[in-house]
Amino acid sequence: MAGFDDLASERSKAQFDVEEMKVIWAGSRHTLEVSDRISRLVANDPVFRKDTRTMLSRKDLFKNTLRKAAHAWKRIIELRLSEEEAAELRFYVDEPAFMDLHWGMFIPTIKGQGTEEQQQKWLPLAYKMKIIGCYAQTELGHGSNVQGLETTATFDPQTDEFIIHSPTLTSSKWWPGGLGKVSTHAVVYGRLIIDSKDYGVNGFIVQLRSLDDHLPLPGITIGDIGMKFGSGAYNTMDNGVLRFDHVRIPRDQMLMRVSQVTREGKLVQSNVPWQLVYGTMVYVRQKIVSDASCALSRAVCIATRYSAVRRQFGLQSNGIETQVIDYKTQQSRLFPLLASAYAFRFVGEWLKWLYMDVNQRLQASDFSTLPEAHACTAGLKSLTTSATADGIEECRKLCGGHGYLCSSGLPELFAVYIPACTYEGDNIVLLLQVARFLIKTVSQLGSGKEPVGTTVYMGRVEQLMQCHCAVQKGFLELSADLVQAAVAHCQLIVVSKFIEKLQQDIPGKGVKGQLEALCNIYALFILHKHLGDFLSTGCITPKQASLANAQLRSLYSQVRPNAIALVDAFNYTDHYLSSVLGRYDGNVYPKLYEEAWKDPLNDSVVPDGYQEYIQPILKQQLRNARL
Numbered sequence: 243m244a245g246f247d248d249l250a251s252e253r254s255k256a257q258f259d260v261e262e263m264k265v266i267w268a269g270s271r272h273t274l275e276v277s278d279r280i281s282r283l284v285a286n287d288p289v290f291r292k293d294t295r296t297m298l299s300r301k302d303l304f305k306n307t308l309r310k311a312a313h314a315w316k317r318i319i320e321l322r323l324s325e326e327e328a329a330e331l332r333f334y335v336d337e338p339a340f341m342d343l344h345w346g347m348f349i350p351t352i353k354g355q356g357t358e359e360q361q362q363k364w365l366p367l368a369y370k371m372k373i374i375g376c377y378a379q380t381e382l383g384h385g386s387n388v389q390g391l392e393t394t395a396t397f398d399p400q401t402d403e404f405i406i407h408s409p410t411l412t413s414s415k416w417w418p419g420g421l422g423k424v425s426t427h428a429v430v431y432g433r434l435i436i437d438s439k440d441y442g443v444n445g446f447i448v449q450l451r452s453l454d455d456h457l458p459l460p461g462i463t464i465g466d467i468g469m470k471f472g473s474g475a476y477n478t479m480d481n482g483v484l485r486f487d488h489v490r491i492p493r494d495q496m497l498m499r500v501s502q503v504t505r506e507g508k509l510v511q512s513n514v515p516w517q518l519v520y521g522t523m524v525y526v527r528q529k530i531v532s533d534a535s536c537a538l539s540r541a542v543c544i545a546t547r548y549s550a551v552r553r554q555f556g557l558q559s560n561g562i563e564t565q566v567i568d569y570k571t572q573q574s575r576l577f578p579l580l581a582s583a584y585a586f587r588f589v590g591e592w593l594k595w596l597y598m599d600v601n602q603r604l605q606a607s608d609f610s611t612l613p614e615a616h617a618c619t620a621g622l623k624s625l626t627t628s629a630t631a632d633g634i635e636e637c638r639k640l641c642g643g644h645g646y647l648c649s650s651g652l653p654e655l656f657a658v659y660i661p662a663c664t665y666e667g668d669n670i671v672l673l674l675q676v677a678r679f680l681i682k683t684v685s686q687l688g689s690g691k692e693p694v695g696t697t698v699y700m701g702r703v704e705q706l707m708q709c710h711c712a713v714q715k716g717f718l719e720l721s722a723d724l725v726q727a728a729v730a731h732c733q734l735i736v737v738s739k740f741i742e743k744l745q746q747d748i749p750g751k752g753v754k755g756q757l758e759a760l761c762n763i764y765a766l767f768i769l770h771k772h773l774g775d776f777l778s779t780g781c782i783t784p785k786q787a788s789l790a791n792a793q794l795r796s797l798y799s800q801v802r803p804n805a806i807a808l809v810d811a812f813n814y815t816d817h818y819l820s821s822v823l824g825r826y827d828g829n830v831y832p833k834l835y836e837e838a839w840k841d842p843l844n845d846s847v848v849p850d851g852y853q854e855y856i857q858p859i860l861k862q863q864l865r866n867a868r869l
């Protein structure tokens with residue numbers, strides 16, 4: 243079989259130990275073992291099939307999502323899976339659902355912003371799934387501007403309660419995942435009001451639905467906000483709308499690690515920075531960076547395997563056409579994405595360490611690295627999600643027409659992924675946060691502090707910042723330029739962390755050599771993409787730019803024989819890839835043909851509606867012709 247032989251031949255060319263690269267990609271032998279075992283568990287369970295998703299109605303799609311979530315939970319209990327294994331199971335089930343927000347936001351918020359007593363009360367309920375929570379911050383009128391939220395939480399000293407209320411239409415909670423149909427509770431962000439004084443935004447635990455009949459509690463109006471982009475995609479998630487009509491909660495349901503309200507209605511600030519109220523967003527942003535490397539690697543795996551199977555033009559002496567992966571244009575589009583997937587994987591590993599380090603410091607009341615953690619998580623979330631969304635679309639185009647079929651897996655992957663550029667912080671708004679951090683850093687440079695990083699990339703950031711700061715105009719006036727400097731800063735971090743990864747012990751024949759090539763491809767590709775910055779800031783000369791481009795082309799030739807092995811190292815099952823084009827065996831054409839006939843439109847030879855609407859036209863034309 244053509245495709246199968248092509249991939250088998252490609253795999254025989256590998257110049258490095260793929261099994262060792264699998265360990266590097268997974269992070270450790272243990273993580274690889276868990277990931278491999280759980281991915282196969284999911285792939286072999288018929289309940290977790292994904293091929294019907296785009297053909298179901300919204301209600302059937304959502305019911306099936308609930309069925310999968312219940313089955314996942316049952317398997318977690320039956321098999322006594324650890325939280326690590328359960329998270330892997332959620333990853334390979336590969337379907338946005340309320341569980342993401344319950345485990346990924348509701349629980350971390352209580353852990354990060356609740357007192358010890360509040361954690362002891364609420365976490366056991368949440369861990370045992372006796373309650374299901376969501377993160378209700380965004381409103382119809384405000385998402386980026388958290389300090390602009392309108393929901394109120396007014397303290398009533400008479401009854402020792404907070405009154406939660408939606409004073410305007412725009413104060414309706416809007417978007418929270420899991421809110422629309424499933425969650426029984428929410429962490430609700432609202433304005434703390436005591437004696438008519440507004441003390442800004444805090445988090446409050448509010449029960450939304452009865453634990454008996456799941457009906458909304460008194461004063462609660464709640465529902466789904468409607469269909470979103472694509473047919474399957476994120477429509478497995480019940481993003482919801484929620485309004486409060488003077489709903490009362492006990493005082494002890496305000497999350498009080500950052501600020502406390504006493505029985506007398508006095509606000510007491512604890513010794514932690516108020517920004518901890520934003521702490522969950524930092525946590526999720528660092529997870530989103532890891533998710534970006536997964537989504538991009540998935541698209542690159544599909545496009546790389548297909549590029550090795552697809553032959554077009556270029557008849558060779560043996561009468562066979564040329565593999566499209568051999569075209570330099572295909573390589574110049576595909577290999578930087580392959581390098582980016584590895585780069586984002588390693589910067590995601592570092593960011594996870596940074597987040598854990600910040601949290602350990604917080605335990606010791608050391609808040610010194612919180613600003614850097616915010617800037618890094620915000621900036622890298624923005625950079626990696628934008629590059630990944632664009633990269634998935636590029637992979638679709640790299641697969642030609644077949645990339646546009648749902649059976650390629652790429653349209654669905656794109657539709658599910660692209661909200662990552664918006665949720666957890668609009669990417670431009672987050673880059674502006676990085677710009678603010680850079681301005682502060684540059685202003686401190688006079689105090690003898692030296693920036694660290696690779697010379698050319700560091701010089702680009704410094705020069706971009708100096709130019710902008712030197713102009714001494716207002717932040718808003720310069721914001722479009724400052725975003726450019728923020729991107730440069732984040733790209734510096736990605737390159738630096740890739741270089742640091744290469745300085746670690748990397749076992750396996752040829753593994754380090756391949757990673758060095760990918761690191762150089764990423765660095766030179768970004769340099770080429772932003773050549774104007776590097777030249778205008780004098781970081782490199784035109785001659786150096788030309789040499790860099792030549793080196794990039796040479797690196798593509800170095801990666802070419804290893805491309806299939808480099809994507810095999812992601813160790814994705816065909817079930818997870820869910821792509822006829824990205825099959826491990828390369829058996830593309832027979833499977834494409836087979837998939838086509840599964841479409842419901844082919845259930846009947848003559849389609850519904852033909853006799854009713856089209857045949858009369860033809861008959862009328864025939865009658866006219868005889869007249």
Ligand SMILES: CCCCCCCCCC/C=C\CCCCCCCCCC(=O)SCCNC(=O)CCNC(=O)[C@H](O)C(C)(C)COP(=O)(O)OP(=O)(O)OC[C@H]1O[C@@H](n2cnc3c(N)ncnc32)[C@H](O)[C@@H]1OP(=O)(O)O
Pocket residue numbers: 318325328329332341342343345346347377379380385386387388389419517518520521523524526529530612613616664665666667668671672675678
């Ligand atoms: C056993 C079973 C297990 C089953 C397994 C399941 C496992 C599942 C795991 C899944 C894990 C994760 C899921 C990943 C997928 C996620 C799915 C989608 C989720 C989407 C959720 C959301 O979208 S939630 C809402 C997000 N909203 C935002 O991000 C809002 C963006 N806006 C802001 O962040 C802020 O408003 C702002 C930063 C833009 C502005 O802040 P502000 O208005 O306060 O003004 P300033 O800019 O002046 O900031 C004031 C100072 O505060 C500092 N700051 C700001 N933000 C932070 C922060 N986050 N942390 C720390 N510090 C911050 C800022 O720097 C200023 O400081 P100074 O300069 O010193 O004054």
Ligand SMILES: Cc1cc2nc3c(=O)[nH]c(=O)nc-3n(C[C@H](O)[C@H](O)[C@H](O)COP(=O)(O)OP(=O)(O)OC[C@H]3O[C@@H](n4cnc5c(N)ncnc54)[C@H](O)[C@@H]3O)c2cc1C
Pocket residue numbers: 343377378379380383384385386387416417418419476481661664665666667668669670671674
């Ligand atoms: C799929 C999905 C899931 C979500 N899940 C949740 C959830 O579980 N919980 C939750 O609370 N929220 C959730 N959200 C909401 C999400 O967090 C917000 O949509 C996001 O924070 C962006 O805010 P916004 O929608 O108000 O956009 P806006 O901020 O209104 O952005 C609109 C445009 O204005 C620009 N803009 C805004 N402010 C500035 C500025 N200061 N300077 C320059 N440009 C600016 C933006 O760049 C953008 O181009 C979800 C959203 C999506 C799409």
